[in-house]
Amino acid sequence: METVVSILIFLVAVVVSGSLSRLLPLPVPLPLVQIALGALITDVTSLGVTLDPEIFFLLFLPPLLFLDGWRIPKEGLFRDKGTILELALGLVVFTVVLVGFFVNWMIPAMPLAVAFALAAIVSPTDPIAVSALASRVPIPNRMMHILEGESLLNDASGLVCMRFAVAAALTGQFSLTQAFGTFLWLAIGGIAIGVGVTWIVTKVKYWIARLVGEDTGAQILISLLIPFGAYLLAEHFHCSGILAAVAAGITMSYVEQSGHILAITRVRRSTVWDTVQFTANGIIFVLLGEQLPEIVNGATRVVRETGHHDPIWLLVYILAINLALGVLRFAWVWLSLRFTLFRASRQGYPVKIQTMRVVSCVSLAGVRGTITLAGVLTLPLSMPDWSPFPARDLAICLAAGVIVISLIVAGVGLPPLLKGLELPPETSHREEEDHARIAAAEAAIRAIERGQHDLSQGRTDADLYTSAGSRIMALYRQRIEGRSKKGAEADLVKKTEEVERQLRLAGLRAERDELYRIARARKLSDETVRRLVREIDLQETRFSAS
Incomplete structure (x- = not known):
């Protein structure tokens, strides 16, 4: 004891x-x-x-x-x-x-x-x-x-x-x-x-x-x-x-x-x-x-x-x-x-x-x-x-x-x-990261196209799958286009991504605050609150670390 x-x-x-x-x-x-x-x-x-x-x-x-x-x-x-x-x-x-x-x-x-x-x-x-x-x-x-x-x-x-x-x-x-x-x-x-x-x-x-x-x-x-x-x-x-x-x-x-x-x-x-x-x-x-x-x-x-x-x-x-x-x-x-x-x-x-x-x-x-x-x-x-x-x-x-x-x-x-110490710069991995993100996005698009085709086979609501797949693939194509740019265009893309990141974080925090407000009013079960908040936390972690 x-x-x-x-x-x-x-x-x-x-x-x-x-x-x-x-x-x-x-x-x-x-x-x-x-x-x-x-x-x-x-x-x-x-x-x-x-x-x-x-x-x-x-x-x-x-x-x-x-x-x-x-x-x-x-x-x-x-x-x-x-x-x-x-x-x-x-x-x-x-x-x-x-x-x-x-x-x-x-x-x-x-x-x-x-x-x-x-x-x-x-x-x-x-x-x-x-x-x-x-x-x-x-x-x-x-x-x-x-x-x-x-x-x-x-x-x-x-x-x-x-x-x-x-x-x-x-x-x-x-x-x-x-x-x-x-x-x-x-x-x-x-x-x-x-x-x-x-x-x-x-x-x-x-x-x-x-x-x-x-x-x-x-x-x-x-x-x-x-x-x-x-x-x-x-x-x-x-x-x-x-x-x-x-x-x-x-x-x-x-x-x-x-x-x-x-x-x-x-x-x-x-x-x-x-x-x-x-x-x-x-x-x-x-x-x-x-x-x-x-x-x-x-x-x-x-x-x-x-x-x-x-x-x-x-x-x-x-x-x-x-x-x-x-x-x-x-x-x-x-x-x-x-x-x-x-x-x-x-x-x-x-x-x-x-x-x-x-x-x-x-x-x-x-x-x-x-x-x-x-x-x-x-x-x-x-x-x-x-x-x-x-x-x-x-x-x-x-x-x-x-x-x-x-x-x-x-x-x-x-x-x-x-303070002010300068060392030889490390090798920049920005280009490697861009290539990796482009390759990953292209692999995602191919997988979505295959999944869209397989899921919509023989269904009467095939248009639903086509529409959903197009929206998701548009996000990946936007990433490919942004990462493919060079020079001033690349800097503009980087600034745009930072603004989007900050706005996404603001939106996620507002979502979580509202969920907690609803939970305090006893309008949502504890289990549901935990699950939804965890989803938001994972997204916030992702955008905070980027």
Whole structure:
């Protein structure tokens, strides 16, 4: 009963955090508000939540990584694959080695293997936190795509490095050759299992849907279970469950292009996954706040063991680690950008950009968040001989401090740096979109003509079908004509479409208001109101997103 009450309280805190973040006079990052609420819960209540690292890892990481892989723009991922790999793999290894030695030198009480584990944990970045911070000054699309791609891959590489470091801490042994072979097995096996699970599950559910029809609720539940299935199967075969979840998400984005599921399933499933993402991210930070007092007490004890009697050294350690991470990231991003510009100039594509501003923005955007927190909370509670895992509380406290400081620094520094920042423009997809819309409209006209002919065969009211088909085809022909124009005519069509969009939205809102007025007068059943309002909501969503 106490566990259920705790979960409900945490969920309420996640809900309240969103409203509080918007009500505050200054733009405070949402994760910081959630951490504060978690600390307040501990102060007011007597909840003492004990986290099992393995269960925590299983509950939160697979769905978050799966969703990242599912939704990340693949075109941007492949276009800037060189830059992304340099940041996601090279920078992670660079960070783990140098920051690991630095932490061990600064805090001798923390064993080198644990220092490497901490460095691996704080290496992944969180673009969700960055996009929330920069909501008032949007990040350029291409930069955001690079940050998203980096985050997707460095989640996996950082957590895999952490796994090796923890294993070394538990066994006291580390072999580079064995580690490389294990890494290949972890990576290749995890990716193969993630791809295989998603492909097999989707093929089976499509086959069942063809036989007995599609159940929207079942389809949504299957999508929620896939990342857990991929993760558990990979872990069973001692592969990387993290990479399996990422690979499952990427595979999902491709197999979904078959378009076999119903539109209503896609709409409802998207809403469910948005809720899962918001809830999982929020609960992780609320849990951090709830655990923070105990973590700080344990970390303070470890600091005293290092010979420092003043807990202020905790803040010194946190600031020093943040500074080291920032300097290393700045140096790596600068070298990576110079190399990218050099390759572009060699290929005859001279690019002029504000180098130092771009490097500074990408460096500050290296905010730590959900994955760092989830990873550090999975450090083992004890060694094989049941003695406490060395410096566990200190590592968790340092990682939490890195998250908080990186959020504050990015919140203060990013907006002024992003104002007026110019990057090379992304390839325009307007022409491709126009061709796609024309092709889709032509396919629709052909289908309507066939349907009109088939439905009106042998009927006395064939004129009704002809008239209805003509009206619908006229709308598609209007789209084809508008998208086929170029130059000034195309601009006029675009302006006309925007005016039509605004008028359609005004009409839809008026429809909904009138339906609610009729419902309040008890002249329409609740079921009918819900159905009609949902139709209007779907149309409004369509026109709002266009």
